[in-house]
Amino acid sequence: MSNESQPKRQGPMGFGPGMMGSVEKAKDFKGSLKKLFAYMGRYKIAIFIVFVFAICSTVFSVVGPKILGKATTALATGLGNKIAGTGGIDFTYIGKILFTVLILYILSSGFGFVQGWIMTGITQRICYRLRREITEKINRMPMKYFESRTYGEVLSRITNDVDSLGQGLNQSITQIITSTATIIGVLIMMLSISPLMTLIAIIILPVSAGLLAFVMKKSQKFFKTQQEYLGHINGQVEETYAGHMVIQVFNKEKESIEKFNETNDVLYDSAWKSQFFSGLMHPVMMFVGNLGYAAVALSGGLLAIRGAITIGDIQAFILYVRNFTQPIQQIAQVLTQVQSMAASSERVFEFLSEEEEDQFVENAVSMDDIQGAVEFKNVRFGYKEDQTIIRDFSVSVKPGNKIAIVGPTGAGKTTIVKLLMRFYDVTQGEVLVDGHNIKEFNRRELREVFGMVLQDTWLFKGTIMENIRYGRMDATDAEVIEAAKAAHAHHFIKTLPGGYCMELNEDASNVSQGQKQLLTIARAILADNRILILDEATSSVDTRTEILIQKAMDNLMMGRTSFVIAHRLSTIRNADMILVMRDGDIVEQGNHEELLAKNGFYADLYNSQFEQAS
Template identity: 70%
Template sequence: MSETQRRPPRMHGPGARMGGEKAKDFKGTIKKLVKYMGRYWPAFVAVLIFAVGSTIFGIIGPKISGKATTELFNGLVAKVSGTGSINFERIGHILLLLLGLYVLSAVLSFVQGLIMTGISQKLAYRFRQEICEKINRMPMKYFESRTVGEVLSRITNDVDTLGQSLNQSITQLITSITTMIGVLIMMLSISPLMTLIAIVILPISAGLIGIVVKKSQKFFVAQQRYLGEINGQVEEVYSGHNIVKAYNKEEDVEKTFHDTNDILFQSAWKSQFLSGLMQPIMTFVGNLGYVSVAVLGSILAVRGTITVGDIQAFIQYVRNFTQPITQLAQVSNMLQSTAAAAERVFEFLEEEEEEQLAQNPVHLEFPKGRVDFQNVVFGYNPDKVIIHNFNCSVKPGQTVAIVGPTGAGKTTMVKLLMRFYDVNSGAILVDGHNVKEFNRSELREIFGMVLQDTWLFKGTIMENIRYGRLDATDEEVIAAAKAAHAHRFIQTLPGGYQMELNEDASNVSQGQKQLLTIARAILADNKIMILDEATSSVDTRTEQQIQKAMNHLMEGRTSFVIAHRLSTIRDADLILVMKDGDIIEQGNHEELLAKNGFYAELYNSQFVDATA
């Protein structure tokens, strides 16, 4: 088994990463987001115009409605006193004007909502696209230190939260501010005294809302953080479910999940509960305002200072005045959620990238396949060196086997060769050129890889083999399958080359998957091949088939073969024996056996009875 298969899933309990802290830089994140949305400013201006227009027409409504009420009241008074009658024609004109204003307000609101939805979705699309492109530029060490679920959470949960909350918060922010200003002006035009009474409630509201927002911010941040944490756990445990069951770790996994889920639950319900307090607080304060206005309005109406319609309109304005305050409080909560999600997305987009392009890149039209390791020193951490002064020269077309105990540095050498990591010192040369002089993409085109951990995607067998060279014809794909000894078993499958593999390719055997990956490598026709324990997880007969396919694959190519079964590399031109990051022996099979050293010990240990 590979190292990935051997290790049980990592445990992610609450001790792994304590959440609940505030956003590291709330203002900075919002500024980044505003700058990021710069290309959408024309659309934002349109949203602003339509939103303000919609709000203004809605604000004028109660004032006009009050005129209709006053007209009706005056008519009733005149009719009762016998001095006149109700002017229904004038009331009708007022109501038609009111209807027109509300229809126009609704149309403008619909248009601004349509534009804002488009902006938020385009923004989410752009974020996902940049994250996807970023993934291809990031170093291997980033993904080896994080779970797949955690990375996926940036693309799904965080971007979704960002898009949805932004869509709602921007619109509500514009309409709420416009409503507050517009309503205040209308209230002052009716009665400055009653306006003063209504405004007195604002400090009370602001104080209470400020306390709630301050308390809820950290819980919104924790909610987003642990949502990503729990996604990583679910993905990891699901993919390693067989190992979990084999080691009877169900209870441990469940405990870890419940611990994280409990933190998510606590932060989620606290954030939602505190957010939910906004409405009852504002309703209570608003009711105090209604009572005050009603009492004062009655007194002023009796004195003849204002009309009945103005009182009705003012009460509506008081209601409309407190509503945007509530909305602003909700917007502040949404902005917390937006900032928490945006911060995680920007953190990912600002992660260190591996250098893709060299300054004066080397281009090999026809690579020969010579590889030289010169005094290579490397450690995943600079203070923990695992490869010490590695030296080796490989001629074009040679087959080089790398053997040694687990942890000797065999796979690490392959990662350095492909520039998944860069050496700390020394140099790796391909055809006499330092690998750092190549563009990474062009360097990797020289190499083909067949690993023990096969990777096939959901699609047909034809598509999976063609992944090695996308412009290959069907005939070339079939020829590669024949060369890999895969053609015969493919024909026996339902649908043959058009059979669809499922997501984890579990509808074909491990050996068949390995043959398909070898066919893919043959089709790619790379000059240097890397074969990392490609036969260690299959039975002896399948191993013989794969070995035949690999022999065909290695013809005329420089090949690096990593193997635990030393019987599979007896015919290698050069065998490098590694131990503790150094080459301690090198030569062909017979020469190394004749030395009776570490290689001979490894080779003979395969035939020793372990029970002896």
């Protein structure tokens, strides 16, 4: 199928429309967080335990400074008595206080460790669940989604967005709980020491809140854009890498780098701005905190001179002031993480809410004993509503017939196959298998009836034996070898190091393109399906091998309904019926001799091949 008749998807050199658009704000910040928290509902007991443990850790930590202040007061009093000659330092009392503080801090650390361990487990389970649901979602999504997006953009949802969501979730929830509890606990302890000094300390809160609101407003759109263009970068890098040979052959390195730089500039701009606002918060909050710290120290000194508070209380209060500003800074930092997490979760949940194919049909027709009769009735179809590819396609195919589909590039040949397997649904008309509309079958069961060999081979990282067995997972080694022999692949496999146990690399580049084609043909032979679809199956092999494969295909197709798409018309001369397509319609049909006798469009196509060769 030509590119003219398919949905456009970005190629190795391109980006697709809209990628260089204006910065996009989060569509639904609150809604994304609401979905995420609802998603965490199954872990509410564990999260409640985290909440309790975080509070316990905070309480033990907050009580420590005030008790420690008693040791300072006892030490100062003892020194004063010793100087005055009225007594000495009570080290036993001070030792008991220090031991008590040590126990409190140990308990605080223990509770903190346990709640962190539990929260990490919850986060990883959520990430695992999201990745699993995304993977399952992919299998339920229509083909048009993937044909209109880059692979890297889809992969970014599974990797970058889920990772960012997990990191933010793991750090933000416990940090918000502990920081909030610390603020409340410290405030209570400060009030118990001196309401006046507490009033001075909390004056910094409005300033902090104002700075926090400013950062929230400014940075969210940059975090959203950062995640979005990270997906675009991944998509371009993946496709440029896959097509690097084509890029070099056409000397398009410069254009590729320029387009990459355009996307990278947007990513850089949004990333540094988001990180700048995130990083700016800490020094500004430190400055505001130090102002409060100085004011408290001055007022505490004056109150101590008047005898309103003890030296230990001043020490404890100064520690509380430091502990009071620190959680505010932490919350400020965490909220920037929450924004990044919200942007990531929004993209993940957008993907999970994408349109799905209807996998199951109520009272579906059974696929048992399928004979292989296929009929297209007045089929009309277009990938877009305003662009019709198939105008009025009708044909009836008997079980066991070999049907060849020929025509110029863009005529709609591959589209017919996609409609037959319900990768797309027809706009008008209907497609029948054994007299039943294919919409009456479950999609998965329908596709199990078909075996396919495509022009674009697909092999995965694994042994040759595993790649052929992919056609039928329960096949024995002997059956795999027989299928390879039928596809005339056995000889070349035996010459490879390791033979059938040789492992193909990630893109199967350690075998030739023709050998890849032979392996996929062997896979289709092993699958032994009722209906076969061969889309330019012999396009990547030499003439001698093509003749051998053609014989194997004739044996394979015997007794099976077969659809063969071919540009080399010499390979389909023995077809029971040849459908000649042009502009989405069947302009001629018949066998090879009948069509040549008509001296029409098919005859022109057939003879043009020999004219070009001569």
